[in-house]
Amino acid sequence: MSGVSNDDSHDHSQRYVISATNLTKKYGDFTAVDDISFHVPAGESFGLLGPNGAGKSTTMRMIGGVSQRTSGSLSIMGLDPEQHGPEVRAHLGVVPQQDNLDEELKVRDNLLVYGRYFGLPMSYLKPRADELLEFAQLTDKAKAKVDALSGGMKRRLTIARSLINEPSILLLDEPTTGLDPQARHILWDRLFRLKEAGTTLILTTHYMDEAEQLCDRLIVVDKGRIMAEGSPASLIREYSTREVLELRFGSERNATVGAELEGIGERLETLPDRVLVYAHDGEAALEQVHARGLHPLTSLVRRSSLEDVFLRLTGRSLVD
């Protein structure tokens, strides 16, 4: 799947900051991560896209060395995270799915104390904490209590905290889940700056727009397996058409109308609430629909997204 020949593992560790080969994680009978391989070069922004329970977070935990793999091999900056947990984590910044800020400490102290966990000296941490508060737009909250922050601010503080050790790799587990649109855009902007500064970003998400915004390359994961791999644009090219025509005939009729639409566009997808017509030219497809005497309640022509890729690959939508 990776498109990279599996020749020499030493060579891999030279070129890739993360190298996973046949990575598998089982909890009893349940296989959370099923034989996946991927390789991430330095500075890339790499995404794991998939629904809840696809194995994204488990993969992240294995990268951080806080979950032991069942089989396969994993190398982070040339080191096995199981053998060299503390050393590997010294290179990592981690933004977990749920904020786990230290509620007993003030905002700035959260950064300082977290830096101490890495064994960093205060002479380094103090200016670094101020710099990061600036970056997270939290300077005026430095002495505030954590529980006085809004959801977006807490998220930014978590990201600032993850950067205290100047990590080469930043792991972001669903960074913007639960945030309002404005807070998401601020966060994306901050992440984009990190990417420009050369930090390798690994992020999981079940938001297509987020993956399209931030990822150079991504894998689509479902039930612990990789369904596809590539850049957002190439995945859309490969698995979908340029445009999509969304038709709604009312929930009663969608299924029956599906048959009458046969032959329009390259492919049809009938969902309970709408019919999707995959076509190079959506407007032209809509004219064909009208020409057949069919009049949907609403119609919408849009560009293909990763959601369509996922639907094509798994037959269901990302956010169930």
Next chain:
Amino acid sequence: MSVMTAGRSVTEAARSRTFGPLYSRNVRAVVARGLMATKSSNWMVMLSGFFEPVLYLISMGVGLGAIVGTVQGPGGTVISYAAYIAPALLAVSAMNGAVYDSTWNVFFKMNFAKLYQGMLYTSLGPLDVALGEILLALLRGLMYATGFTAVMGVMGLITTPWAVLMIPASVLIAFGFASFGMGITSFMKTFQQMDWINFVMLPMFLFSATFYPLSVYPTYIQWLIQAMPLWHGVELLREISVGSFSTATALHVLYYLVMIALGMILTTGRLRRLFLR
């Protein structure tokens, strides 16, 4: 974002401190965090932990002691009833403080504050976290023990300089309970299960020869109590308080050393199972 220099120092720090995946010799960061959190948290909780044994000592020792009069202490020494129960109360307070810190406190941090999850995503290993939390419990225990011993002195219950050794001995007792408490807490998932801890602690407090000698019980009950840790703590401190040492004293110390060792193995193993699955 300024660059490489700090990244390199992190690597070096991690390399020089790495001691397997469990321990990175950075306990002091965990302790520093605890002290910083205490600064901003409620001092009343800490003060109540100090006053509880003092109140027991005044009510039982002075009040009940007026009826009881004098009793026979270790080695046949005749002492006042207050002087008899004071070391026992000190042992109980060492136990309570350590158990509170290593159970309720840890339970909350583990399950609600998600503090340890955050810590273990840094260079810290589970052993750093366990040792740090236990050390904090011991620091608190040390403060209580020093305060209580001072109160005993003011009340005229101290007759020998040996009594100063009650302070380090209390810390030993606290260490035993804290190392086990944290391991046991790691099995707990709900508040109802946490109540079981009180269910064990209260009878241990009441029946471990705290207020009267063990000899009042039938033999098999005596054995049961002698198997429990608190009795060893009570006896140890009581012997120290009058400066009467014997082989039994050494056995009490040994009991705690074994308890600490087993407790640390249990706790580290559990933390590893919980957080490095």
